[in-house]
Amino acid sequence: MTHAPSRDMAGGLLTIDLAALTANYLDLARRVSPSRTAAVVKADAYGLGASCVASALEGAGCQDFFVAHLEEALALKSVLSPNVRLYVLNGLQPGAEAACAKASVIPVLNGLDQAWRWRDLAMSLGAPLPAAIQIDSGMARLGLSAADLDTLLADAAFFSQISLMLVMSHLACSDEPEAPSNEAQQAFFARQADRLPPAPRSLANSGGIFLGAAHHADLVRPGVSLYGVAPNDAPNPMRAVVRLDAKVIQVRDIAAGDRVGYGLTYAREAPGRIATIAVGYADGWPRHLSNAGAAYSHGVRLPIAGRVSMDSITLDVSALAGQGLDLKLGDLVELLGPHQTLEDVARAAGTIPYEILTGLGRRYHRTYVEDTTMSQLSVTPRQATVFS
Ligand SMILES: *Cc1c(COP(=O)(O)O)cnc(C)c1O
Numbered sequence: 001m002t003h004a005p006s007r008d009m010a011g012g013l014l015t016i017d018l019a020a021l022t023a024n025y026l027d028l029a030r031r032v033s034p035s036r037t038a039a040v041v042k043a044d045a046y047g048l049g050a051s052c053v054a055s056a057l058e059g060a061g062c063q064d065f066f067v068a069h070l071e072e073a074l075a076l077k078s079v080l081s082p083n084v085r086l087y088v089l090n091g092l093q094p095g096a097e098a099a100c101a102k103a104s105v106i107p108v109l110n111g112l113d114q115a116w117r118w119r120d121l122a123m124s125l126g127a128p129l130p131a132a133i134q135i136d137s138g139m140a141r142l143g144l145s146a147a148d149l150d151t152l153l154a155d156a157a158f159f160s161q162i163s164l165m166l167v168m169s170h171l172a173c174s175d176e177p178e179a180p181s182n183e184a185q186q187a188f189f190a191r192q193a194d195r196l197p198p199a200p201r202s203l204a205n206s207g208g209i210f211l212g213a214a215h216h217a218d219l220v221r222p223g224v225s226l227y228g229v230a231p232n233d234a235p236n237p238m239r240a241v242v243r244l245d246a247k248v249i250q251v252r253d254i255a256a257g258d259r260v261g262y263g264l265t266y267a268r269e270a271p272g273r274i275a276t277i278a279v280g281y282a283d284g285w286p287r288h289l290s291n292a293g294a295a296y297s298h299g300v301r302l303p304i305a306g307r308v309s310m311d312s313i314t315l316d317v318s319a320l321a322g323q324g325l326d327l328k329l330g331d332l333v334e335l336l337g338p339h340q341t342l343e344d345v346a347r348a349a350g351t352i353p354y355e356i357l358t359g360l361g362r363r364y365h366r367t368y369v370e371d372t373t374m375s376q377l378s379v380t381p382r383q384a385t386v387f388s
Pocket residue numbers: 040042089169170204205206207221222223224225
């Protein structure tokens with residue numbers, strides 16, 4: 001399956017390995033079994049294409065999907081089977097209640113205002129509506145406080161109007177296994193969830209999965225690790241899902257002292273060779289990589305020479321000559337692949353892999369590949385048992 005723009009016109013080729021994606025899903029599912037594994041596909045599946053990603057994950061056995069916005073859930077409705085559960089993490093925005101109910105999308109109720117609006121709609125429809133409740137266990141971002149739960153529980157009718165599908169919370173420091181807040185949040189969440197009617201519980205994102213079974217609860221919610229990113233600083237157990245190659249659009253020799261790019265910030269003491277590639281910061285390649293990042297060709301590191309422009313980057317490719325290599329118009333250089341990971345790029349740019357991944361632009365030619373690795377896996381993903 002391929003997507004516009006065409007391979008000939010695009011400045012970069014983004015390859016998404018759906019076999020690696022589903023292998024990552026099954027790997028995580030195996031680690032947390034008998035807990036169940038959802039998939040977080042918000043922000044267009046972290047930029048990789050929510051419909052392709054979610055379909056592939058449903059094929060691997062995933063039955064629970066989380067997005068951030070109702071709009072994202074509605075778009076997935078037509079792609080996934082009617083029986084999968086679609087949760088909206090950002091909750092129920094005022095005015096969106098009817099559309100949410102009509103599509104059978106499950107809002108994560110993050111505050112009392114949302115809870116009352118959803119209850120009122122259920123009452124007017126004369127039938128209970130499904131919901132998840134988020135408890136704020138110490139991150140102060142989204143969710144009900146202990147005092148909010150007091151108020152909620154004081155409304156005797158509330159849980160006759162709402163069918164509680166999930167009780168969840170979110171960890172602030174799951175990528176830091178030693179952080180004391182992880183245990184504190186887990187304990188607080190368990191205590192508060194005990195006050196609610198019985199429902200499956202969910203706490204762990206990717207990092208939380210690697211904190212151990214105490215954090216797995218009934219359902220885990222990985223996002224970034226499905227897409228190949230390390231859940232913490234330990235060696236990355238996930239398979240790479242994304243490859244990005246950029247097209248060379250010009251190559252030139254420069255003399256000693258010639259300056260390169262905006263601000264004329266790069267020069268060589270010796271003559272050299274510069275290749276310009278058709279990817280820039282408008283394609284999500286951070287400007288912070290000016291004179292800092294690199295591309296690779298035949299495993300040779302090609303440093304970014306000068307500033308990253310909007311639509312192009314200049315590379316110092318002088319090192320290739322020493323290997324008897326050169327670049328020519330139309331050749332591809334590796335931006336993400338075996339020699340350079342999302343973690344490498346994020347580190348060089350002073351950010352996190354999430355930001356690099358979700359920023360990958362819309363101007364790339366996209367190819368979804370499925371190799372045969374999957375058929376060699378003999379894992380049966382766990383099917384729904386807790387939910388009804
Ligand atoms: C984004 C998000 C996740 C997924 O987090 P990763 O770190 O990408 O695994 C899980 N839960 C919530 C509430 C989120 O916002």
